[in-house]
Amino acid sequence: MSAPGVLFLCVANSARSQLAEGLARQRFGAALQIQSAGSIPTKVNPYAIETMLEVGVDLATHTSKLVSEIDPKGIELVITLCAEEVCPAFYAPVRRIHWPIPDPATSDPKVTREELVERFRTARGRIGARLHLIEPALALPPRTLIAPATAEDRPEIGALMITAGLPLDGLEKTDLVVARIDGHLVGAAGLEHWGGDWLLRSVAVATEHRSSGIAELLVRDRLCIAQLGGATSVHLLTTAARGYFERFGFTAIERATLPKALHQSTQLAISACSTAIAMVRPILT
Ligand SMILES: CC(C)(COP(=O)(O)OP(=O)(O)OC[C@H]1O[C@@H](n2cnc3c(N)ncnc32)[C@H](O)[C@@H]1OP(=O)(O)O)[C@@H](O)C(=O)NCCC(=O)NCCS
Structure with missing residues (x-):
């Protein structure tokens, strides 16, 4: 071969x-x-x-x-x-x-x-x-496109977040990457940075396209962008995907230890995320 x-x-x-x-x-x-x-x-x-x-x-x-x-x-x-x-x-x-x-x-x-x-x-x-x-x-499915999100992608990203049960709050301030297959939006992942502190959020893949490695690539892409942007660590909040993010080296931390700057993110303020677990992953340079 x-x-x-x-x-x-x-x-x-x-x-x-x-x-x-x-x-x-x-x-x-x-x-x-x-x-x-x-x-x-x-x-x-x-x-x-x-x-x-x-x-x-x-x-x-x-x-x-x-x-x-x-x-x-x-x-x-x-x-x-x-x-x-x-x-x-x-x-x-x-x-x-x-x-x-x-x-x-x-x-x-x-x-x-x-x-x-x-x-x-x-x-x-x-x-x-x-x-x-x-x-x-x-390893992605053939015909998958991975690209930084544009303004035209926003309505479909919003619809994906709703289906995946993730909040829309503050999404407009999030730097997103999307996955499309045959033109249809099937995945997204976002990054916010507040000063030197970075937050991975809005990681979602349409149910019928899960377990195909799309989310992995989107998460790795965001970690790479954070590293290129000078991040030393990336944080996230999750209610249902702690085990998933452990695969990438994230570990759970006390929410009170989240960097102060991240409290500017609406993700930390909204009630939907009030019970979410906080996680952190160092970025090795
Ligand atoms: C989390 C999510 C993005 C993963 O998408 P995916 O397409 O399944 O991910 P990948 O293809 O990269 O990886 C699949 C693997 O991760 C595992 N996995 C998926 N979701 C998981 C979860 N919530 N917890 C633990 N493991 C999970 C799958 O079982 C599969 O395992 P395998 O490789 O042993 O078969 C997807 O389940 C999703 O959209 N969930 C709803 C939104 C969400 O909770 N996002 C996270 C908070 S931002």
Whole structure:
């Protein structure tokens, strides 16, 4: 059986998707077939080559490729890395994850060489910190999409929370990631941060899609975002899923020991959560 294929996409296949391809090849070796492509391929950015050499990866032989040149056979996961721009479409019934990473490349003449190198190192770090999500993503049901929530997702997220018995209070201030299958919203997970203190909340998967690893990926994604945001620990409240969160290294704590800043969250104030158990998980850097 051949190794599962993973395809990274951005616009120019010059910076972000090249960094991702290089880092993923270094991490997974022959266990995965890693490729990258773009909608308007140019050439590999020299700063990508320079900053990948710092971590022992040589991109000098890489070329920028057009997405339509990629053979869809064997591709099981597509990871899009565009931030403000629109990523190329890849029409195959695969799993997809969207990691919006700001483009480190810029034509702004005011940006110095040192700043450019730093921008590429930052992008490299943001991609590298997410690579551990690839293995659980490959286990998702085919055609699952995982992406940061947009304003259009909010009504469906609200409906999912109601079905799952979770509160809507303060949801508008929550940074959410969603899962969709064939366009239908099937899962969500949220993160609030109050100063340096982070709260995982609103983790829910539609009943018919449970036990398929969707919640695991959503929780791991939120923990990763908290880590990238500088969290040293993440807290949560739960009434029915203590055993579930123990799987991720959360442990129950006295509610009175929750950081003071988290009391700004409506989750802590509402009566629906008054009997919930508090849990914490350290973030190891
Ligand atoms: C908690 C929840 C998101 C888990 O979703 P899921 O799709 O079952 O999760 P995963 O696919 O990642 O994991 C499935 C595994 O977790 C276990 N699990 C699921 N919910 C659990 C719970 N409440 N307590 C303990 N274990 C649980 C399943 O039995 C399964 O175990 P297995 O791997 O041994 O078969 C889902 O049950 C849900 O939406 N619950 C209602 C909302 C809720 O309580 N959210 C938590 C508070 S924010």
